[in-house]
Amino acid sequence: MNDPIVLEGNAAVEEFDVRKYIRLQMMPHFLCPGCGHGIALRALLWAVHELGIDKDRLAVVSGIGCAGRLSAYIDANTFHVTHGRPLAFASGLALVRPDLHVVVITGDGDCLAIGGNHFIHTCRRNLKLTCLMLNNEVYGMTGGQVSPTTSETRITTTTQLGNAEPHFDACALAAAAGAGFVGREVTHHVPKLKDVMRAALEHPGFAFVEVMSDCTEIFGRKNDMGSSPEMILRQKSEIRPSAYRDTVETPFRPNTLPTGVLMCNERPEYGAAYRQYAQTVKSAGDGKQKRG
Amino acid sequence: MSIATVAVEPAASNLRLLSGNHACALGAIAAGCRFFAGYPITPSSEIAERLSRELPRVDGVFIQMEDEIASIAAVIGASMGGAKAMTATSGPGFSLKQENLGYAALAEIPCVIVNVMRGGPSTGMPTRPAQGDIMQARWGSHGDFPVIVLAPGSVREIYEETIRAFALAETYRTPVTVLYDQSIAQLLETVELKQPGAPVERKWASGPPEKYQPYAPLDNGVPAMARPGDGYRSHTTGLTHAENGFPTQTPEVVERNIGRLLGKLERHRAAIESFQTLRCEDADVVVVAVGISARAAGSAVAACRAKGIRAGMFRPITLWPFPEEALRRAASGARAVLVPEMNAGQMRLEVERVLGRDVRIEGLHKISGDPIDPAAITARIEALCI
Numbered sequence: 168m169n170d171p172i173v174l175e176g177n178a179a180v181e182e183f184d185v186r187k188y189i190r191l192q193m194m195p196h197f198l199c200p201g202c203g204h205g206i207a208l209r210a211l212l213w214a215v216h217e218l219g220i221d222k223d224r225l226a227v228v229s230g231i232g233c234a235g236r237l238s239a240y241i242d243a244n245t246f247h248v249t250h251g252r253p254l255a256f257a258s259g260l261a262l263v264r265p266d267l268h269v270v271v272i273t274g275d276g277d278c279l280a281i282g283g284n285h286f287i288h289t290c291r292r293n294l295k296l297t298c299l300m301l302n303n304e305v306y307g308m309t310g311g312q313v314s315p316t317t318s319e320t321r322i323t324t325t326t327q328l329g330n331a332e333p334h335f336d337a338c339a340l341a342a343a344a345g346a347g348f349v350g351r352e353v354t355h356h357v358p359k360l361k362d363v364m365r366a367a368l369e370h371p372g373f374a375f376v377e378v379m380s381d382c383t384e385i386f387g388r389k390n391d392m393g394s395s396p397e398m399i400l401r402q403k404s405e406i407r408p409s410a411y412r413d414t415v416e417t418p419f420r421p422n423t424l425p426t427g428v429l430m431c432n433e434r435p436e437y438g439a440a441y442r443q444y445a446q447t448v449k450s451a452g453d454g455k456q457k458r459g
Numbered sequence: 460m461s462i463a464t465v466a467v468e469p470a471a472s473n474l475r476l477l478s479g480n481h482a483c484a485l486g487a488i489a490a491g492c493r494f495f496a497g498y499p500i501t502p503s504s505e506i507a508e509r510l511s512r513e514l515p516r517v518d519g520v521f522i523q524m525e526d527e528i529a530s531i532a533a534v535i536g537a538s539m540g541g542a543k544a545m546t547a548t549s550g551p552g553f554s555l556k557q558e559n560l561g562y563a564a565l566a567e568i569p570c571v572i573v574n575v576m577r578g579g580p581s582t583g584m585p586t587r588p589a590q591g592d593i594m595q596a597r598w599g600s601h602g603d604f605p606v607i608v609l610a611p612g613s614v615r616e617i618y619e620e621t622i623r624a625f626a627l628a629e630t631y632r633t634p635v636t637v638l639y640d641q642s643i644a645q646l647l648e649t650v651e652l653k654q655p656g657a658p659v660e661r662k663w664a665s666g667p668p669e670k671y672q673p674y675a676p677l678d679n680g681v682p683a684m685a686r687p688g689d690g691y692r693s694h695t696t697g698l699t700h701a702e703n704g705f706p707t708q709t710p711e712v713v714e715r716n717i718g719r720l721l722g723k724l725e726r727h728r729a730a731i732e733s734f735q736t737l738r739c740e741d742a743d744v745v746v747v748a749v750g751i752s753a754r755a756a757g758s759a760v761a762a763c764r765a766k767g768i769r770a771g772m773f774r775p776i777t778l779w780p781f782p783e784e785a786l787r788r789a790a791s792g793a794r795a796v797l798v799p800e801m802n803a804g805q806m807r808l809e810v811e812r813v814l815g816r817d818v819r820i821e822g823l824h825k826i827s828g829d830p831i832d833p834a835a836i837t838a839r840i841e842a843l844c845i
């Protein structure tokens with residue numbers, strides 16, 4: 168087994184140039200005009216740049232969906248796996264290769280519906296992984312069906328009269344399930360989004376970041392939410408950065424969405440805990456227990 | 460040193476009394492397996508339990524995942540990272556693994572899946588033996604895909620075939636299923652734990668990264684794999700991909716790449732196939748059986764020969780790809796072929812496909828959760844000789 172990663176940071180921070188981190192031969196990308204996923208991708212690569220992460224040591228595992236397609240654009244070791252399962256694939260990879268930075272890119276359907284079980288258990292285990300969930304409130308890739316994060320009353324191709332189901336708060340779910348780090352940001356604040364991702368990448372345990380993305384083409388349009396800038400501004404007006412949390416206004420704006428670093432703790436990281444356990448087994452087992 | 464202080468140790472013996480599942484776990488370790496992810500299910504759980512003890516001692520990783528889907532996903536993820544990796548399960552869990560098994564076949568990620576068969580369908584009979592997953596092991600995932608399935612028939616063979624499963628998975632970059640049933644899984648037999656040579660390793664990418672094409676085959680039809688960290692930064696996807704690893708739907712490119720994938724194992728059939736023939740040269744009746752049923756068939760052949768009946772047995776050890784030519788040769792002089800199996804006639808379909816209509820083919824099917832009695836096979840052979 169290789170030695171775990173040590174982050175050294177990008178000492179001489181050169182200007183960030185996204186072209187150094189993407190596979191230019193894959194351009195133009197396939198995202199719709201106005202889609203927020205590309206902004207999230209840029210923020211991730213910016214954070215990678217600032218931390219000085221070597222592209223050869225970066226592994227990106229993504230699920231299926233528009234969000235899942237992003238891995239193919241990153242000039243790193245990239246794995247586009249099956250729908251809902253990227254956290255499980257990434258867990259195996261991270262356990263045998265603690266020398267890699269393993270980043271998971273997933274959608275709200277990928278992460279919380281089909282992948283919901285893997286999600287809560289990955290949070291609980293607290294294995295060193297960085298998970299970015301791009302929440303566009305809809306199943307984008309399959310044409311705009313309702314997702315576990317679609318707000319009530321929203322119209323989708325499978326909720327033609329408006330969604331009647333309540334939705335998940337992914338960050339609350341991650342925190343309750345034991346994630347070591349939980350953050351959320353909107354795509355309107357790119358530097359802040361980059362900072363949250365950077366903090367997530369630096370976190371020693373499982374780090375979950377929810378990116379509030381927008382699906383203009385097949386979600387915004389159906390719900391008369393305007394074009395992409397309007398959707399993004401609406402998100403901005405609905406958030407409440409974590410720094411404001413205790414101000415007097417809170418009770419009067421109960422529906423705001425907290426953003427920023429929402430939770431960060433020092434729970435033991437699972438990979439390190441397992442290696443420690445293995446060491447104990449090895450020293451205790453020698454001589455005592457016979458094989459066979 | 461006085462004689463009294465010299466410890467008199469018996470020569471370390473490689474002989475062990477083991478159950479099939481424990482032999483499987485030890486075979487995996489001997490083959491270089493360093494990652495196991497699984498989810499408990501009868502009658503396979505002893506494999507996980509044993510590996511949870513063995514793996515940490517050899518710097519490997521054991522993890523119990525949240526379900527079987529996660530288990531095979533983690534196994535494929537570990538293999539992508541360069542480790543030899545395995546999962547083990549039984550029917551219901553094998554069903555859950557099928558989508559990711561197809562992913563491993565298409566993306567060409569080596570891995571080993573052990574399926575200890577129990578009575579099915581559905582939850583079925585968790586503690587009873589069956590051979591109902593013979594066709595699922597070949598066709599369980601959607602689409603056309605290559606797969607190797609090994610079907611050991613004894614505890615010793617489980618040890619050896621598990622080692623071979625890793626070698627084949629690495630050599631041909633394909634998932635390999637080790638398929639046996641509850642009765643051999645929990646049978647105790649003496650096994651000689653022969654240490655294999657150095658573990659077989661897949662071909663890793665070498666040479667200049669600019670020239671590397673992740674799915675361009677080497678001379679043997681199998682592409683070299685990029686290990687993360689080695690500087691190749693390639694893309695792996697379950698979408699149909701071109702030689703460069705990126706998705707494509709261009710018909711010629713799809714045809715070329717899927718064609719190579721499907722031909723990959725056919726090309727190496729001779730090296731992959733394995734079977735046993737027992738007194739088939741002059742046999743009037745050839746019994747075709749696999750796994751535990753072949754042990755009953757072997758006894759039946761002996762009983763028949765003692766009575767002067769010319770019976771023989773053909774046993775596929777590599778179940779898929781099915782050893783077609785070898786079966787044709789073994790059955791070339793037979794008047795009748797009998798296929799005893801603990802299902803409703805799955806392998807018989809394959810035997811019929813291979814031998815055609817020139818020979819009489821009958822099945823002896825048992826779906827009660829009991830193994831097949833040698834006497835029942837003997838009686839059917841006798842009936843076929845009249």
Ligand SMILES: Cc1ncc(C[n+]2csc(CCOP(=O)(O)OP(=O)(O)O)c2C)c(N)n1
Nearest residue numbers: 231232233234250274275276277306307308
């Ligand atoms: C097992 C399986 N079920 C269903 C699908 C079809 N499918 C592809 S993408 C997708 C939903 C993606 O939605 P989300 O995760 O929210 O990502 P987005 O496309 O919105 O970024 C579904 C259901 C699939 N590929 N595999």
